[in-house]
Amino acid sequence: MGRLRDMFSPDKSLRTNPNPLADDQFQVSRYNHTREGQPSLSESFPDGVKVLRDCPNATVDICFIHGLSGNREKTWRGHGHSEPWPKTLLPSKLPRARILTYGYDAYVVAKSGTASTNRLIDHAHNLLNDLTTDRALSGASSRPLIFVAHSLGGLVLKLAIIRSRNNAEEHLQGIFEHTKGIVFMGTPHRGSWMADWAKMPASALGLIKSTSVTLLDLLQRDNQLLEYIQEEFWDMVGGLRRSGRSLEIMCFYEELPLPVFGKVVSKDSATLVGYNSATIHADHRDMVKFSSIEDNGFKRLLGELSRWESQTRLSIPPQLTQPTLVEPRIEPSRPSASDYASRDHDAGLQSYGGQASGSNASYGYPSWGSENQSPGYDVPRNPVPTSTAPVNYFSTSGGTQNNNTGSGNHFSGAVFNGAVHFGGQGS
Numbered sequence: 424m425g426r427l428r429d430m431f432s433p434d435k436s437l438r439t440n441p442n443p444l445a446d447d448q449f450q451v452s453r454y455n456h457t458r459e460g461q462p463s464l465s466e467s468f469p470d471g472v473k474v475l476r477d478c479p480n481a482t483v484d485i486c487f488i489h490g491l492s493g494n495r496e497k498t499w500r501g502h503g504h505s506e507p508w509p510k511t512l513l514p515s516k517l518p519r520a521r522i523l524t525y526g527y528d529a530y531v532v533a534k535s536g537t538a539s540t541n542r543l544i545d546h547a548h549n550l551l552n553d554l555t556t557d558r559a560l561s562g563a564s565s566r567p568l569i570f571v572a573h574s575l576g577g578l579v580l581k582l583a584i585i586r587s588r589n590n591a592e593e594h595l596q597g598i599f600e601h602t603k604g605i606v607f608m609g610t611p612h613r614g615s616w617m618a619d620w621a622k623m624p625a626s627a628l629g630l631i632k633s634t635s636v637t638l639l640d641l642l643q644r645d646n647q648l649l650e651y652i653q654e655e656f657w658d659m660v661g662g663l664r665r666s667g668r669s670l671e672i673m674c675f676y677e678e679l680p681l682p683v684f685g686k687v688v689s690k691d692s693a694t695l696v697g698y699n700s701a702t703i704h705a706d707h708r709d710m711v712k713f714s715s716i717e718d719n720g721f722k723r724l725l726g727e728l729s730r731w732e733s734q735t736r737l738s739i740p741p742q743l744t745q746p747t748l749v750e751p752r753i754e755p756s757r758p759s760a761s762d763y764a765s766r767d768h769d770a771g772l773q774s775y776g777g778q779a780s781g782s783n784a785s786y787g788y789p790s791w792g793s794e795n796q797s798p799g800y801d802v803p804r805n806p807v808p809t810s811t812a813p814v815n816y817f818s819t820s821g822g823t824q825n826n827n828t829g830s831g832n833h834f835s836g837a838v839f840n841g842a843v844h845f846g847g848q849g850s
Contacts (some may be wrong), residue, residue, distance in 0.1 A: 469495055470526040470549075472557040475510040481521040483567045483603070483735050485513070485728065486554065488525050490574025490609070495526030498573060501714030508713045508721070509571075516716070516725055517732055521563065525550055529575055543575075543648065547582035554583075555595055564594075567603040567735040569728060573711045574688070577610025578652060585655045599659075604671030604731040606724060609707050611692045613653060671734075673727045675720075677710050678702040 472486075473495055487509055489498035499507035509522050527546045558564045572580045587599035663670050676693035680686045687707035694700040703710040703720040713721040 468526070468528050470528060471553050473524050473526070474521070474557075475507065475524055476514050476520075476522040478519060478521045480519065481563070481566065482519040483517075483569055483732050484521045484523060484558065484563060485509070485517070485569045485571065486523040486525055488550070488570060488572040488576035488580055489527075489529075490572075490576045491529050493529065493573065493576070495524040499524065499711060501712050501718075502709075504714060512713065512716055512721065513725075513728075517728060519736070520728075520732060521561075521566075523554075523557070525554065527579065529579075543578060544582060546579045547586055550579055550583040551586050551590075551595060551598055555598060558597070559594070564597050565601060568598065568601045569604045569606075569731055570602065571606040571608065571724070571728075572610060573608045574610060574707065577605075577607045577612070578649075580605065581656045582652050585652065585659060588659055602670065603735055604673070604727070606673045606675065606727060607693070607695075608675045608703070608711055608724075609677055609688045609693055610674070611688045612695060613649070613692055671727075671731050672698040674698060674700040675703050675710065675724070676700065677707045678704045679706045679709075681706045681708070 487495070487499060487507075489495055496507045499509055501508055504511070507524065509524065513520065513522055527549060529546065555564075558566065558568075570580055584599050584602060587596055590596050590599075660670055672695060674694045676688065676690045677686055690700075701723055703723070705712070705720065710720065715721070716725075
């Protein structure tokens with residue numbers, strides 16, 4: 424037990440570095456117990472993007488990212504199952520989703536061969552490049568994107584999206600621009616959670632043999648890189664809100680402890696202030712292993728994914744699915760010169776487009792104010808006659824009479840062609 428603690432303990436020489444992203448900061452020694460003739464882990468490790476379920480008419484890509492010492496398929500397998508549940512359970516519930524999984528070598532203790540010395544930032548860069556390439560080759564570069572990340576995978580993802588946002592390469596900005604939502608499952612966003620991991624034997628983490636403490640050392644301390652990731656992530660979220668774009672986030676945390684060793688990531692570390700969270704009735708390892716659609720944890724996760732997928736379909740601009748219909752513009756008839764001739768002088772009224780008598784009619788713009796003001800849409804510049812005296816009817820040429828049966832005795836918003844006569848007795 425003491426030897427394992429020594430193997431997991433960080434090198435004191437690595438405790439200070441002004442640059443959290445310096446290349447040499449997290450390169451630490453490796454313990455290679457590879458037996459002669461035994462294949463290297465690097466020869467067989469399943470890394471990169473794998474399509475679990477393709478969909479030619481997909482409306483969204485959903486990408487799964489495993490955690491520390493995980494595997495892009497085995498991490499997501501329910502007990503007793505040979506296939507990952509994103510491949511067997513999700514397609515029937517999300518038929519318009521293309522489902523992907525991403526693998527990277529995050530073994531702290533390798534089962535065979537030599538564990539990877541890649542740093543967190545290396546895994547993030549690889550995720551950004553590999554996923555960008557896959558989406559481009561699939562003609563899906565602008566398709567909405569949802570992530571489901573377990574444990575360390577959430578940190579890799581956050582850093583990858585940050586790198587996408589700040590990238591000078593335009594094609595690498597697409598991951599940030601099209602990410603719709605993120606489900607974090609047992610992701611340690613803050614806290615000295617890794618301090619306790621050094622006390623655990625390798626078997627408790629599902630790990631055996633050959634050690635590389637690169638990532639373990641990086642995560643064991645509240646170091647500058649983790650602070651950088653969290654600060655940049657919140658800055659990104661704030662920028663999205665200010666621009667009117669929402670980023671959906673859901674956090675799940677483990678409800679049960681690992682036998683003997685307790686909870687790996689606490690509720691406080693696994694949740695984000697201001698965002699929804701819920702438990703999964705399992706320990707840190709099993710919280711992502713669903714066996715059927717009846718698992719309550721699966722239902723909770725599916726509820727978020729379904730809601731976000733529906734939002735992506737509803738937000739597709741109409742012009743992408745159907746031709747735009749343009750309302751015909753009806754111009755008001757303009758009066759001829761003869762229409763401006765004064766008629767019915769005995770009424771002492773001006774005329775607009777015809778004759779009016781029996782009331783003191785006023786001509787003006789609608790009630791939002793002067794003619795220089797606008798209600799936000801096009802308004803005919805010809806004034807509209809408005810009767811301000813109580814009348815009971817108006818009549819037009821041809822003998823048509825229009826009675827006012829309302830209590831206000833008020834006519835407005837009309838443009839009359841031909842002779843118009845206002846009349847009646849006020850009350």
